[in-house]
Amino acid sequence: MNMRILAADIGGTNTKIGICDEQGNMGQFKEYATESHKGGRHVVSRLLDQLAEYDYDYDAIAISTAGQVNAEEGSIVYANENIPNYTGTKLREMIEGRFHKPVKVENDVNAAALGEAAFGAARSFGDFLCLTFGTGIGGAIIINRQIYRGANGVAAEFGHIFTRPLAGMSGGAGRPHYESHASTTALIRKAREADPECVDGKVFFDKISKGNVGLQHILHDWTAEVSLGLASLIHVFNPSAIIVGGGVMEQESLVRLVAEGTKAMVMPSFADVSIVKASLGNKAGLLGAASLFLR
Known part of the structure; x- marks a missing residue:
């Protein structure tokens, strides 16, 4: 049945x-x-x-x-x-x-x-991390195809790992948390400072496709922030793959940039990790x- x-x-x-x-x-x-x-x-x-x-x-x-x-x-x-x-x-x-x-x-x-493991991009991986980039950064840890929950059941708050020094940091944009610098919110905040018309990702990427060099630099810096966090997680977990999702990661070209940047930061013995776009939308x-x- x-x-x-x-x-x-x-x-x-x-x-x-x-x-x-x-x-x-x-x-x-x-x-x-x-x-x-x-x-x-x-x-x-x-x-x-x-x-x-x-x-x-x-x-x-x-x-x-x-x-x-x-x-x-x-x-x-x-x-x-x-x-x-x-x-x-x-x-x-x-x-x-x-x-x-x-x-x-x-x-x-x-x-x-779990959806990606059962039906999507992670079907062939036993141990992987999943991160979604949006308003914040969400995370999941899958070990032997099971969720790792931690002592209190709330593991994988990847958005709150520290990727910046604490000294001198205060206020929303200045927080040292990963999601303060690598979420989609952080990307659009930076883009709007350079061009107030960049109210969302669609406008931002439309302008980049038309050759806006200033916004291209902002995207480059943002992908470096994304890669920095992923490289840290790879060195901790040694996963076979990282599945990246969220609306901004629907673009294959952006996932490739993130993958290249991440692999340039990790030790050679960790560099065979696959960085894959989520497939189930x-x-x-x-x-x-x-x-x-x-x-």
């Missing part, structure tokens, strides 16, 4: 829902605005109502969500201001109470990594959450 999982992926901006089978086929897909600014209670209430519209036959419910997750309890350990008052939400308990189906809950980047979290039941 082919198991069918109703999966949802709760993001700060949009929430996605679909029904996934054991082969990774996605059906009944839909997407709606999370309205995260209205807070955790609203986000969950809206999710429950949206899930209730699926009266198709399915066996279990799997949730990928922003925030730090206690996967054993299915609860939110910590969520930042992107979803106010979401911390402490007992998500699994609330969903099971409504639908009386088995429920599993996973952090969104962990879920994306915005379905990775759904598929990875579903794989929690399928593996």
Whole structure:
């Protein structure tokens, strides 16, 4: 019998829902605005109502969500201001109470990594890291095709490793954290300082494609920041691969630049690591959450 999982992926901006089978086929897909600014209670209430519209036959419910997750309890350990008052939400308990189906809950980047392992770019790798570059930098550690969670279940906060000295650092742009200098937010912040029209990645890369030399220098410096963090992680974990995702990493040419820069920084004995673009796009979290039941 082919198991069918109703999966949802709760993001700060949009929430996605679909029904996934054991082969990774996605059906009944839909997407709606999370309205995260209205807070955790609203986000969950809206999710429950949206899930209730699926009266198709399915066996279990799997949730990928922003925030730090206690996967054993299915609860939110910590969520930042992107979803106010979401911390402490007992998500699994609330969903099971409504639908009386088995429920599993996973952090969104962990879920994306599991999706890539089961159905995407990481199918041939046993040990790999996954990083997503967006508003911040999310991370996941996969060892022997299992998530490494750490002592408190919240390992892989790669965005908060230090890539700059602490001395003299203060304020948002001056923080020594990796994501303060290598996230997409950091890239666009620098681009807007040089050209106020660069309000997002699309405008930025359009201008670069037309030969804007100043913005090309900014991109070069940013890829060096990305590579610096990746090189540090490679020396710690010695992974077979690093899967990079997030909208900005959809460009193969940018992933090649990052890979070249990273390999120039690592010791020769670490240089055979593969740096690969994530392949599942915005379905990775759904598929990875579903794989929690399928593996």
